[in-house]
Amino acid sequence: MTVTMGGALNAALRDALAADDNVLVFGEDVGTLGGVFRITDGLTSEFGEQRCFDTPLAESGIVGFAIGLCLTGFRPVVEMQFDAFAYPAFEQITSHVAKMRNRTSGRVGLPLVIRIPYAGGIGGVEHHCDSSEGYYAHTPGLKVVTPSDAADAYSLLREAIDDPDPVIFLEPKALYWSKQEIELPCTRAPFGTAKVRRDGDDVTLVTYGASVPTALKAAEAAADEGWSVEVIDLRTIVPFDDETVVRSVRRTGRCVVLAEAQGFAGVGAEIAARVSERCFHSLAAPVGRVSGLPTPYPAPMLEKTYLPGVERVLDAIARLQWDDQPDLTYAEVGARG
Amino acid sequence: METTAQAMTAALLPSPNPVQLIDPTGAEVEQAGTRRDYPMPSAARLREIWHAMVLGRRFDAQATALTKQGRLAVYPSSRGQEACQVGAILSITADDWFFPTYRDSMALASRGIDPIEVLSLLRGDSHCGYDPIATHTAAQCTPLSTQLIHAAGAAYGEKRRGTDHVALAFIGDGATSEGDFHEALNFAAVFEAPVIFFVQNNKYAISVPLSKQTRAPSLAYKGIGYGVAAEQVDGNDPAAVLAVMDHAVEHCRSGKGPFLIEAHTYRLESHTNADDATRYRSSDEVTAWLERDPIARVEAWLRGRGELNDDVVAATRAAAEALAAEVRERMNTDVTVDPMSLFDNVFAQRTPQLDEARAMVAAELAADSQEVSS
Ligand SMILES: Cc1ncc(C[n+]2csc(CCOP(=O)(O)OP(=O)(O)O)c2C)c(N)n1
Ligand SMILES: [Mg+2]
Secondary structure: EEEHHHHHHHHOOOOOOOOOHEEEEEOOOOOOOOOOOOOOOHHHHHOOOOOOEEOOOHHHHHHHHHHHHHHHOOOOEEEOOOOOOOHHHHHHHHHHOOHHHHHHOOOOOOOOOEEEEOOOOOOOOOOOOOOOOOHHHHHOOOEOOOOOHHHHHHHHHHHHHHHHOEEEEHHHHHHHEEEEEEEOOOOOOOOOEEEEEOOOEEEEEEOOOOHHHHHHHHHHHHHHHHEEEEEOOOOOOOOHHHHHHHHHEEEEEEEEEEEEEOOOHHHHHHHHHHHHHHHHHHHOOEEEEEEEEOOOOHHHHHHHHHHHOOHHHHHHHHHHHHOOOHHHHHHOOOOOO | OOOHHHHHHHHHOOOOOOOOOOOOOOOOOOOOOOOOOOOOOOOOHHHHHHHHHHHHHHHHHHHHHHHOOOOOOOOOOOOOOOHHHHHHHHOOOOOOOEEEOOOHHHHHHHHHHHHHHHHHHHHHHOOOOHHHHOOOOOOOEEOOOHHHHHHHHHHHHHHHOOOOOEEEEEEOOOHHHHHHHHHHHHHHHHOOEEEEEEEEOOOOEEEEEEOOOOOOHHHHHHHHHHHEEEEEOOOOHHHHHHHHHHHHHHHHHOOOEEEEOOOOOOOOOOOOOOOOOHHHOOOHHHHHHOOOOOHHHHHHHHHHHOOOHHHHHHHHHHHHHHHHHHHHHOOOOOOOOOOHHHHHOOOOOOHHHHHHHHHHHHHHHHHHHHHHEE
């Protein structure tokens, strides 16, 4: 059947609520309204106010309340209405959510999920388009995941809710309405496993979440120019699947990282560094990075210029020193070899 | 005739003056003008709190001494705040939840948690020495006010489970300015969570006096804006603290929602042993508060009624010395922490990235030990 990413997320929440009485869904407008993006649509009427409910409008409160509920055995799934509106909860997330297991020597785990619609591409006005994954990925103790299609939205959200640790679940809001032919419930793949979305031999294009469709389009366009591009969708930023990325880059000898967040000190920079450290001897060219610009996310009319599109990816591929030959000696050596 | 709104307001507001049952001389105070009835606790309970305060104060002094011997990295003393530290704890049960701050080591020891486990955080061998789930006691919290929302969530969780357990959360006067204080009160009220927010107004947030924190007539007035019932109490009067806590616990257990208490007390020591309070307050001010000592006043009340004699006092002092000696002795050993434990509790299962870092540290340690042995 045809399923949107939003529909898959809704199905995952419904199935999780049905599977375990301890799962609670709450946040701003998630009850009667079903969330501003309708991801929780129908859950209150199906499961009742006790299981899916509106809270006061206070993000720190929502996350802190979820922590307290974990202490009494619940598994909260909370929604932050938009990326930038999760910032009031930053202290709870970094000082408590991320550290609780560690600061209690493993005695208190927090099986909670913080869902955050993130990234741009929808012509949103300011504060509605941030790519905030870098803040969370930089904080030890948080798992950070982001789906790029409906099947993974379902799979990753069910994994996140069942995970014994806190998960920052980033939903690329531009993809909420993207459609896919799948049967639900679909097969789940564990955290820490990236997916090769397109096979290729000349370049590895590493990306995730909101940028995956751009990467696939760029790969298609590159094929017309004679470059065979392998596209890797990370799915989970933390934990990171070095194995899949390294295997690919050691085979292709070239790598470009694509992420819509601004580039400086971001997840894209981390990926480029990891690839350089592990694949240096295989590389024919420095790892390329394609990212958002080092500016605040712009007003809607400038969004097109800001967002890394197919052209910027193709430019980055074109710069990969095609006159040089990569050394493929290490192609068969795994990530830790 | 009183309107509904007026009646609601009256039910929430604190008394105009802090509730006091025993004055600093040990005399009973005529109850007038309090908004609720606060009966005098039994002599047996006052003997119990007196005993626990004597032990608590000795434990606190011993912890301060341990900083001088380098056994503790730092210690925030609660000397002078014994009625709060002990009284609030004696009013709840082991099934209830407690959410302490860094200041509340004495309260933790009074709750029956092994004093060495209490001091683990300040000794530096772990962030929390006790088991929060087994003890229903959260790890001591340093980011101000953040634990109050956890308390609201845990209290609501207990309510959802159908128990009558309540949560007690401590907080300082300065921390009432933090946003999470307000979010916690509001969440607790909206979800009718059985949680008691207990503000120890010890007049300072490090160096900053209360007058720079708020223009509210009393911190207890911060309850009404959220629909949270509140009371203010003489936090150096152990009888009043017990009585007001009893009321708050009953309020929560019977499903009436959260309760806010402001306890007026005073921090006799510097913020921590590393602070110098003479830079921001006068010794006259401190001396005046010494005269409002919580232990002396309940001791006077008990002696006046023949509920305490020299033998009991001597026995209690001996028990306090024995506790201090035990803490001293048990803390007077060098603890070792396994460096490899660094990687154990970041996640339930180590990620490949943690494995990699772990392997690096393991190799470093192996190399170090080879150097030592060769
Ligand atoms: C969010 C936050 N800001 C600042 C601090 C640093 N700090 C630690 S204790 C303290 C004073 C708190 O005063 P109060 O709430 O009155 O509690 P008391 O120390 O008097 O018990 C400050 C500013 C902190 N721990 N957390
Ligand atoms: Mg204070």
